[in-house]
Structure formats: C-alpha cells, structure tokens
Amino acid sequence: MEQFNEILNTFFFILLPYLSIFTFFLVSIYRYKKEKFGYSSLSSQFLENKQHFWGLVPFHYGIILILTAHLFWFLFPGTVLVWNNVPLRLYIMEISALLFGLLTIIGLINIFIRRFSDKKVKTVTSPFDWITLIILTTQVVSGLYVAFFFRYGSSWFATSMTPYLLSVLKFSPDLSYINAMPFMVKFHIVNAFTIVLLFPFTRLVHALVLPLPYIIRKFQIVRWNWDRKKTRNAENKSV
Amino acid sequence: MDIRSQISMVFHLDKCIGCHTCSIACKNIWTDRKGTEYMWWNNVETKPGTGFPTRWEDQEKYKGGWEENKGKLRLKSTDKLKSFTNIFHNPNMPSMDDYYEPWTYDYKALFNPKGSDDQPTAKPISMVSGEYIDIKAGPNWDDDLSGSSVYAKNDINLENLTDEQRDQMFAIERLVMFYFPRICNHCLNPACVASCPSGAMYKRGEDGIVLIDQKRCRAWRSCVSACPYKKTYFNWKSGKSEKCILCFPRVETGQAPACFHSCVGRIRYLGVLLYDAEKIEETASLPEDQIVQAQRDMILDPFDKNVIAEAKKNGIADSTIEAAQNSPVYDFVKKWGIALPPHVEYRTLPMLFYVPPLLPVMSAQDGKQVKNVNEDFFPDFDKARLPIKYLANMFSGGDEKFVRYALEKQSAIRAYRRAVTVGDIDIKDAERALIKADSSKEEAEAIYQAVSLSTFNERFVIPASHREQAIEMYEDPLKHKQETGFGFNEEPKRGL
Numbered sequence A: 001m002e003q004f005n006e007i008l009n010t011f012f013f014i015l016l017p018y019l020s021i022f023t024f025f026l027v028s029i030y031r032y033k034k035e036k037f038g039y040s041s042l043s044s045q046f047l048e049n050k051q052h053f054w055g056l057v058p059f060h061y062g063i064i065l066i067l068t069a070h071l072f073w074f075l076f077p078g079t080v081l082v083w084n085n086v087p088l089r090l091y092i093m094e095i096s097a098l099l100f101g102l103l104t105i106i107g108l109i110n111i112f113i114r115r116f117s118d119k120k121v122k123t124v125t126s127p128f129d130w131i132t133l134i135i136l137t138t139q140v141v142s143g144l145y146v147a148f149f150f151r152y153g154s155s156w157f158a159t160s161m162t163p164y165l166l167s168v169l170k171f172s173p174d175l176s177y178i179n180a181m182p183f184m185v186k187f188h189i190v191n192a193f194t195i196v197l198l199f200p201f202t203r204l205v206h207a208l209v210l211p212l213p214y215i216i217r218k219f220q221i222v223r224w225n226w227d228r229k230k231t232r233n234a235e236n237k238s239v
Numbered sequence B: 001m002d003i004r005s006q007i008s009m010v011f012h013l014d015k016c017i018g019c020h021t022c023s024i025a026c027k028n029i030w031t032d033r034k035g036t037e038y039m040w041w042n043n044v045e046t047k048p049g050t051g052f053p054t055r056w057e058d059q060e061k062y063k064g065g066w067e068e069n070k071g072k073l074r075l076k077s078t079d080k081l082k083s084f085t086n087i088f089h090n091p092n093m094p095s096m097d098d099y100y101e102p103w104t105y106d107y108k109a110l111f112n113p114k115g116s117d118d119q120p121t122a123k124p125i126s127m128v129s130g131e132y133i134d135i136k137a138g139p140n141w142d143d144d145l146s147g148s149s150v151y152a153k154n155d156i157n158l159e160n161l162t163d164e165q166r167d168q169m170f171a172i173e174r175l176v177m178f179y180f181p182r183i184c185n186h187c188l189n190p191a192c193v194a195s196c197p198s199g200a201m202y203k204r205g206e207d208g209i210v211l212i213d214q215k216r217c218r219a220w221r222s223c224v225s226a227c228p229y230k231k232t233y234f235n236w237k238s239g240k241s242e243k244c245i246l247c248f249p250r251v252e253t254g255q256a257p258a259c260f261h262s263c264v265g266r267i268r269y270l271g272v273l274l275y276d277a278e279k280i281e282e283t284a285s286l287p288e289d290q291i292v293q294a295q296r297d298m299i300l301d302p303f304d305k306n307v308i309a310e311a312k313k314n315g316i317a318d319s320t321i322e323a324a325q326n327s328p329v330y331d332f333v334k335k336w337g338i339a340l341p342p343h344v345e346y347r348t349l350p351m352l353f354y355v356p357p358l359l360p361v362m363s364a365q366d367g368k369q370v371k372n373v374n375e376d377f378f379p380d381f382d383k384a385r386l387p388i389k390y391l392a393n394m395f396s397g398g399d400e401k402f403v404r405y406a407l408e409k410q411s412a413i414r415a416y417r418r419a420v421t422v423g424d425i426d427i428k429d430a431e432r433a434l435i436k437a438d439s440s441k442e443e444a445e446a447i448y449q450a451v452s453l454s455t456f457n458e459r460f461v462i463p464a465s466h467r468e469q470a471i472e473m474y475e476d477p478l479k480h481k482q483e484t485g486f487g488f489n490e491e492p493k494r495g496l
C-alpha cells in the first residue's frame, strides 16, 4: 500500500509536473512558430451576442483575479503569512478568493449553457473546447471546495505549495510538503498540472498572446515592403 | 512633407445599374469559403435604405470611426484601456443577426418526396448549423425597396431632413432611389488598423491597401466594431477577421480588382494618388464640414516639380509617379471636384470617392423634362425629389456646397453635350451654363470622355508594384533556386 502510494506520488507530483511544464513550453513555442494561424481566442461572439456577455465576462474576470491571487501567494509567501496572521484579514483574503471563484463558476455555467443551447455556437465547438471547459470547471469546483471547507488555503499555499513548487523548479522535488495535504487539495494540484499539460494544445494559448504592446503603440501601422530611401529609379543608380 | 502613394477609387453612381455583378465576381474569388458565406466585401445597397449590415451608418449603435475631442482624435468604440476591458465581450460588435444567416436548400427533398397532394419543396438549411431555418434576411434583402417603411424609412441619412422633404421622398409615384456599391475604402486614417490590439492590421506602404495579417489576428474583434463602414468581417470558422484586399494579387500583376474588372455599368475607376502623410492627423481632426476640402488638399499635384522630387526622395518609383499623372481618380477628385468621399464625419479619410447621382435629382421636376430655357437652365436642386441634404449627409459631412457643385457641373455638361449632339439646346446657353458651373468646354469634353467613352486602360491605371524589390528585402531569391517556393506555407486551419 505504502509502495503504491509512493508510486502514485512520484507519478503525480514529480513526473506530471515536469511533463506538464516541458510540454507547455515546447508545444506553445512550437505552435507559435509553426502553426501561428491557430493562435486565436476563436471568439464565438459573432454567432451569439447576448448570453455571451454573461458567460465570458464573469468567467474571465474571475479566473484572471484568482490566478493573480495564486501568483501573489507563490511570489510573496512571507507577506501572505504576515497578512493572514490576523484572523479578520485571513477571512478577507479567503472570502475574496471564494468570491472570485464563484464569479468564475457562474461564468463557466453560462458558457456551458450557451454552448449547449445555441445551435450556431454548437457548430464551432470542438472536442477540445469541451475538454478545456470540463477541466477548468473541475479545477474551479475543487478550488471552491478547498476554499469552503479548509479556510486556510492562502496560508497553506504560502507554507507548503510555494516551497514545493520551488523545489520542483530547482529540479529536486520535495514531496514532504504535499504528503500531509487533504485529498481535495492534492486533487486540485494534480488537475492544475493537467491543465498546464493540455494548455498548449487548446485555445487557451490565447492567454499567452495578450496584446500588451498595444498600450504604447502608435495607432497607425504602415508596413513597407521595401526600404523607402533605397528604391531604384531609372536615374537613381545608387543602389 | 512625407509623400506616399495610394491606390484610390472613384465610383460614378449615376452609372450603376444595380446588377450586383461586382459582388458576385468578388464572392466567387474570395468569399465562398466556410465561414465567409455571409460576407460581401463588395456589396451594392439601395439608397435610401438600411444597408448591410442593417443600419451600419448608425454610429450611436456601432460606435464606428473616430471622434474628435478638443482637437484630439480617439476611437469611438474604444480607447487603449477600454480595448482590454472590452476584449472578453465587445459591446458594440454586430452579430450574425445584423447581417444574415447564410443558407442553402435541402434539394434532396425534391428527388425523393413522400406521396402528397402538394409539390415537394426544398427547405432552407443554415450554412452555419446545418439545421432547417426560417430565413429572416439575406443578401440584398432590401434591394430596390425604396419607399419601404421597414428599410428606406430607417435610413440614418434622413436625419436633419424636414418632414416635408421626407414626405416628398416617400410619396408614392415619386419614390426615389439609387444604388450605392461599397467596398473597403482603404482609408488614410483607418480606424480598424488603429483599433487592432494585436497589430495584425496594417496599411501597405507602397500602395495604401489595408490588410489583415491572418497569422497575427487573434480574434479580439475590435476592427469589426471600429470600422464605421463595417467592411471588416469576422470569419466565424477560422476565428480571424477578413476584409476586402482590393484584389492585391491582381493589382500586383497589373490587373484591375475583380469588382472593377467585371463592372457592367463601367462605373469604376482606379488610380494612384500622391498625398502628404504628415497631414493625416490634422485633417482628420478638423470640424466635420472642413474635412472634404482638407482631404482634397492633402492630395498632391503629380505634375508639380517639387512634388515629384519629394516623391522620389521618399522612394516612390518613377512608374508610380507616372501612374499618378495618368490617374483618373486625380481628375475626378481634385481637378474636376465632382467625386466625394462617403461619410467624412467618421474621420477615417476614405480613399474611395463617389460621383453623386444626378438622375433622381433632375427628375424632381414633376416628371417633366428639364427645361432648356435660359433662366431655368439648372434644375432646381432645392426642389429635388432626393433632397440635396440627403446626399450631403452621405458625401460631405452635411455641407451641401460640395454636392451642389458636383451636381451642377454634371448637369451643365449634360446640357452641353446635348447641345453638341442633339442640337436642341443653344450651344451659347450651354457654354454659359458651363461657366456658371465652374467648368469649361475643354473640361466638359474631358469629363464626357472619362465618363462615357473611356477604355479599360484609361479607367484602371495600375502602377507596377515592384514586388521584386519587396522580395529582396526579406529573401535572396537565388537562394531558393530549384526549391518548391517560399512564403506562407501553413495551411489556414482553424486552431484547436
């Protein structure tokens, strides 16, 4: 039994993370270089314009906020622990996380309804879309479960998840942080790595090409097919 | 001065017979793929009417184009920050309902019907979902429906018209209409390009054609809202926006774009304009009623020695300058002043110009013939069936002056030519009319020639595109000798 557990642990918390991370980078970059045409958010707003709002907007605000929170917990574990020292502040942290999660799940439910109910949207829904949506929903639901039943997720993240992830990144994975965790927490982690693994194969790559340069770009873009000062005219023999 | 060249267009509206040959030529070449069935890069609308997509001119709804705020331009649909908050759901984007759902018919049903008292019918099937649908709208759904209370009465250009003028337009037996063919205007200050967060849209430096880089488009959809003419379309299958490409593969090989080439009415002209790119922003920010003139002022005289020297300094090829000198568009827009840009108030500086239609205006005279007497020589444009205000709303930011000028000149030329060929008008009167319309015998002959007799090569003056230099910038052609070619070799396959 113990041995079996160890095999499982090795698979889920050592092999899977490395597989996911390497696949993520390799495939994302490969697709960007070789199959760039497929890099798209594949919007379906054109086919259905009303339900669209109630799905996509809450979902994205929710998921982006909650991911930012995770990133913050990972990068600044010390700050998080100090903040969470005061119970009231811990509650604020946990309740916000719960709310972001709820926002995400509301969005996801609406996205599901929309993709089931609208005939036109259904035709542009690929198996990959269903896989993406199901795995994201699983992730959000397990996250909500953790947030609801073990109301110390953020502190736990700072004390256990951050060191574990760092140990993975340093190529010396240390499972001692993980072992003591409740099943649901472990499930949340494994599912997260699965998302990272599938990420580059799905439309999720759109999140990698967030067009931030637009903020500082000039409005107009002109592409020149030749060097403007070097064109060869009959009398301009310099080139 | 920063001189650039722009391939520009003129459509002569009096000559359009509304046959839609242009639209079909375009569709056959470019938009009969999955996801593009509903697109009409070239479409022909009936005016007054609501157009395609429905009421596209209603910028309260679609927020297309630019607006001016204290001399500064900004996109009406979005600003830099808003493009990020609106990226998940674009509130001004039209949906397929605003165009139409493309369909075919279930022809099989005609071949194996069950026994019945009725004729078998082929039911319409959606080309999107593949299911039976009720057709609610289709291409040219309001074709020739002038006078319709559903379409014509909802034309946005009827704004500022008095009730009396409206009644006149819609009185039975006096109904008035004309055709309005539209393609992308390949604007100098394109809102679509400015709105694209990915930077996928661009204007080609050498000829000003506005394109979408299909590999960089990420379906953020801003361009669909931002283009006030609704000439970027979203391909729901590939997940990319697409638009009129002015048939650049044809243009690069010296052929006219398909819609131009096929035009039955020969209403279309294509040629190069040289313009001063430094003035773009300034011109686009002017008060609405000054833009027509200012845009005209941006266009430079291709015979002017200074202009030629500056153009050469900017790398514009001799062949392009020569094409600019022979450009029919230059004549219509600048020399004769009878071609006007559509909806300058959107501030994108469109480079497709329209000669406003004379016919419906002339026949305003209670169905009588135009009188040939001196005093009454000009038809009374103010009593016209199609109010000048309406045309001004479309073609000159509401300022009637430009439309009136174009109509008076055309009308005088018509009289003059009638005097020459039929002779029932005194040639002296006709010549006086020409002078009154700011024209001359020479000009009248030139316009007559261009409008009625010009040949293919006079209507389409296409400069060499010098792609050989373009290629050399990126690749050494010799390097690829004996290979299978180079370029965009990826199959345009929908992403996962």
Ligand code: HEM
Binding pocket: A041, A042, A043, A044, A045, A046, A056, A060, A063, A064, A067, A111, A115, A129, A132, A133, A136, A204, A206, A207, A208, A210, B087, B088, B089, B219, B220
């Ligand atoms: C980084 C910023 C992001 C932007 C700008 C963005 C933008 C978009 C857009 C424009 C769409 C298409 C919506 C439509 O149908 O019109 C979309 C869809 C989607 N996005 Fe994002 N996204 C972002 C981040 C994310 C993240 C982090 C995730 C999840 C990990 C995500 C998951 C999805 C999913 C699952 C869909 C498809 C929804 C459906 O089935 O209709 N996005 N996103």
Ligand code: SF4
Binding pocket: B015, B016, B017, B018, B019, B020, B021, B022, B023, B044, B179, B181, B262, B263, B264, B265, B266, B267
């Ligand atoms: S082909 Fe020419 S005449 Fe016919 S509808 Fe098109 S623009 Fe008008």
